Amino acid sequence: MFQSPAARPSIFRRLLLALVLASLPGLSLAELRIGVTVGNLDNYIAYLVRAMQDRAKQVEGGATLQVEDSASDVVRQLGHVENFIAQKVDVLIVNPADTAATRKITQRATAAGIPLVYLNSRPEVESFPAGVVFVGTDERAIGQLQMEYLAKQMGGKGHLAILLGRLAHDDTRKRTAGVKDVLAKYPDIKVVEEQSGDWQREKGLDLMNNWLLGGREIDAVAANNDEMGIGAAMALQRAGRRDIPVGGIDGTPDGLAAIARKQLAVTVLRDPVAMGNGAVDAAVKLAQHQALQGDLWIPVHLVTPDNYQQFQRQ
Numbered sequence: 507m508f509q510s511p512a513a514r515p516s517i518f519r520r521l522l523l524a525l526v527l528a529s530l531p532g533l534s535l536a537e538l539r540i541g542v543t544v545g546n547l548d549n550y551i552a553y554l555v556r557a558m559q560d561r562a563k564q565v566e567g568g569a570t571l572q573v574e575d576s577a578s579d580v581v582r583q584l585g586h587v588e589n590f591i592a593q594k595v596d597v598l599i600v601n602p603a604d605t606a607a608t609r610k611i612t613q614r615a616t617a618a619g620i621p622l623v624y625l626n627s628r629p630e631v632e633s634f635p636a637g638v639v640f641v642g643t644d645e646r647a648i649g650q651l652q653m654e655y656l657a658k659q660m661g662g663k664g665h666l667a668i669l670l671g672r673l674a675h676d677d678t679r680k681r682t683a684g685v686k687d688v689l690a691k692y693p694d695i696k697v698v699e700e701q702s703g704d705w706q707r708e709k710g711l712d713l714m715n716n717w718l719l720g721g722r723e724i725d726a727v728a729a730n731n732d733e734m735g736i737g738a739a740m741a742l743q744r745a746g747r748r749d750i751p752v753g754g755i756d757g758t759p760d761g762l763a764a765i766a767r768k769q770l771a772v773t774v775l776r777d778p779v780a781m782g783n784g785a786v787d788a789a790v791k792l793a794q795h796q797a798l799q800g801d802l803w804i805p806v807h808l809v810t811p812d813n814y815q816q817f818q819r820q
Contacts, residue, residue, distance in 0.1 A: 537568035538597070540789050541590030543583050545603040545627065547575040548705060549733055550756050550778065554601070554626060557782025565790055576603045578672070587611050591618045597789040599623045605676035606630050612638060621792030625785045627677050634800060637792060641784045641802045645677045648774045649684020649728075651808050652753045655772045656726050659751045663694035664725030667717060669710050669738060670702040671730035678702075681730045681755060698722060703734035710737025718745050727752040732761030732773055739769035757809050757817060765814045775807040775817055 542558065544551050555573055562569040572590070576583035583603045590598055591614060598615050600622065602608050608629035615622040616635055624640040634640065660666070668685060671678035682700075689695055699717055703709035710729060717724060718741065727742075727750065729735030735754030742750050748768070754761050757775025764770040781804050791798050809817050 537570050538565060538790065538793055539593075539595045540569055540571050540597045540599060540786070541586070541593070541595040542571050542573045542599045542601075543586035543590070544573065544575055544601040545583070546578045546705075549760065550731065550758055550776075551601060551626070553758060553778035554782045554785075557779045558599070558786050560779075561783045561786040565786065569786070569790070571599075578603050580604045580607045584610055584614070587614055591615070591620060595620065596793045597621045597623065599625055599785050599789055601625045602627050602629060604674055606674070621789065623785050623788050623792065626781060627675065628801070630676055636799055639788050639792070639798055639800060639802055641781060641788055641804065643776045643781070643804050643806050645680035646684040646687070648755055648776070648806055649681035649730075650687050651684075651774050651806070652681075652755055652772060653685040653688035653728055655808060655810065656728055656751060656753045657688055657692050657695060659771060660695060660726050662692050664696075665698045665723050666695050667699040667714075667722075667724045667727045667738075668697060668701075669713065669727060669729035669734040670700060671705045671734070673702050675705075678730055685728050698724065703729070703737065705731050705733060707733040707737035707740075710734030711741045712737075714738040714741035718742075718747070724750060726750060729754050732756045732758050732764065732770065735770055735773070736760065736764050739764065743769065757807070759819070762809065762814050762818050765809060765811055766818075768811070771811070773809045775809050777804065777807075779819075780804050 559571055562571050574586040580603050598620055600611055605627050622638045626642050628640050628642055670682060701713055703713055727738050729738060732754035735752045739752045751771035754770050754773040757773045761773045784802060784804055788802060
């Protein structure tokens with residue numbers, strides 16, 4: 507016999523309650539939706555994205571990440587942000603394509619009332635408005651750590667080549683400034699080359715080949731990241747110059763493996779897992795309206811042939 511809805515109260519009440527809860531702010535049954543746009547999905551950023559995806563699986567209630575690659579295009583990245591806002595995501599995570607071009611991103615996010623986490627590369631601003639944070643590392647201090655180690659390897663004198671990252675990138679400027687902070691204490695170390703390898707292994711290799719072919723005297727190399735450092739070290743090894751210490755930055759798995767192979771003499775670990783976890787954790791807290799603002803610094807570690815094994819992940 508047909509039963510009216512009134513005769514089946516438990517089923518319909520449960521359905522009605524679920525619909526009501528789903529419509530209330532802060533009580534949605536859906537997973538947390540996080541829109542992610544990265545400056546360039548290169549080697550290190552790929553590790554960061556993987557770490558964020560793994561962390562999202564651990565979020566209570568669930569979280570989904572929609573990841574977009576701006577391919578170093580500021581306009582494209584702003585378009586990603588605007589699309590995420592139109593989709594009404596819960597939180598934005600942005601790895602800036604250009605640290606000097608984040609003003610519109612911050613404006614759009616705050617106007618829409620969507621929390622914003624900047625990741626890995628700090629925007630060139632003194633402070634952030636409420637609901638906006640940065641998760642990353644102190645790049646100038648990292649450059650100082652790298653160069654202090656190399657200066658000791660050089661015995662405080664000699665000829666240094668600096669492999670710069672992307673010139674428009676603020677991390678390039680900060681890391682190099684850290685290197686030069688240390689050089690100010692070592693007047694007998696002279697910078698003989700300072701060119702951009704655009705963060706890429708192949709360009710680091712090409713630049714070093716050119717310097718060697720040109721007869722440039724080089725006693726050590728300070729690279730703004732592991733990839734360029736590995737490229738330079740490959741060129742040096744092919745030329746039979748294993749005596750020249752090369753420093754990298756990031757502490758990627760490839761960078762740590764390069765230390766094990768005696769290609770890199772040193773790197774500075776910017777743990778992508780810790781940073782990716784920190785970004786997702788910050789996004790969750792902001793979505794829950796917890797008080798969070800400013801810079802959330804991730805610790806760094808100097809990695810050398812003496813200690814690299816403790817930083818290798820299984």
